[in-house]
Amino acid sequence: MADDPAATTPTRPKALITGASSGLGVEFARQLAERGADLVLVARDRAALEEVAGTLHEAYGAAIEVLPADLITDAGTDAVASRLADPDRPVEILVNNAGFGLALDFATNDIVDEERHLDLHVRATMRLTRAALPPMLARGHGRIINVASVAAFMPRGTYGAVKSWVVSFSRWANAAYGPRGVTVTAVCPGFTHTNFHERLGLPPGEEGVPPFMWLDAEQVVREGLRDAAAGKAVSIPSWRYKVLIGAVRLLPASLAARLAKTGR
Template sequence: MGTALVTGASAGLGEEFAWQLATAKHDVVLVARDEARLERLAGELRAYAGVRAEVLPADLSVRADVERVAERLRQEEQPVGLLVNNAGYTTHQRFVTGDIEAEETMLDVLVRAVMVLSRAAAEPMVARGRGAILNVSSVAALTAGGTYAAAKAWVRTFTEGLAVELDGTGVTATALSPGLTRTEFHERAGFRRVGPDVAWLDADRVVAQALADVRRGVVISTPSVRYAVVSALLQVTPRTAVRALQARSGL
């Protein structure tokens, strides 16, 4: 047993991570902006799983809030053995005509916070000789899907580089690369329903595979055979074709 810190824990994959970790008897630190939802979730986890659940409200686009989370990761008392950098969203707008401040805020959450928190977690983990960092990327990282895809591509490459640096330390780094998953993500972003039902994954299965891959030290975790195939195809498809497919999709 140990303590896991999950960002974006109030909904979607983050909430599912919190539940699966708690039912596996890990204490959890829950990070998100919505304190009320975090408190409700923490109460449920304490009651049903019998674990310690800390609530740490934070807006990861705000540097002072990121630093408060980083301080918790550096804490020697009740140390964090697993960091799940899950918090994220998309602006769902065109870059050239959209709100540039909204793009900068998203970049802070998807990129800067992941970098700062990964560093804050890695240093004490290496000193202890054990630990794991799980950064949520996306199959979108392999597409030409604008600033969100670009940010997720950064997460993927950053995590691979981190895994190389951590090799032999007892600490691992894993990038989770899910496809379309049934959460609040698309609804909150204002997306219409995209893709056939067969393209959608259930959050519980995505999280279960991610945690299994973390335990095995897998660097790139791609839940489901269908998205493993899609990812492999995207990596060998000429980028001109990838861009053409993106343009046709209208996303």
């Protein structure tokens, strides 16, 4: 299989996934385990990680490490960066998935929350990518997946801004390091059925988004892994969002901003 990570190394590859206790993180872990990878699962909640680890080990026989860490803190980021840089336990696939959203009204948001939001989406992604790159480049192969969002292509508060950084960074890194065997892909889902919106305090069905625009986590991850295996710098799962983003790029900024207020 072209998108089987086991094809990249003679032994079982190891994938490190952040935000692995719920949502897209769990689905990335599941699909990578199904394809033959061992796992390092990162999130703040040890109990939740251990539950995921037990389920995936039983289902797929994967060897799984649990690494509790808060990536907003220096200590948490340092711990994960150290694990990525460990030459004796190489990580073949890094999935920078950890994240959270905020309300769209920057003027009323708590600035401390905004700073934490920036730290997690930008600073942690940058530091972990930097930690993973040298050993991957030394081996001549590796894969980094940065979970962004279609919000990156819209004027959509600071969430759109940080995800735009993730996309721009991934485009550059893929061009710079892809020829040396290490690909970097920004996966940009649209509205996806996970608990992400519930953590914003939004009950299901109150997003104001038409049902046909919602995606399943399984589809998002499957298409993201396929595009990453193909070496693409940007992956936008589903034709619906490919069309939407193409149309938004043609709109005046003021109209695009009004459309981007739909949902959260």
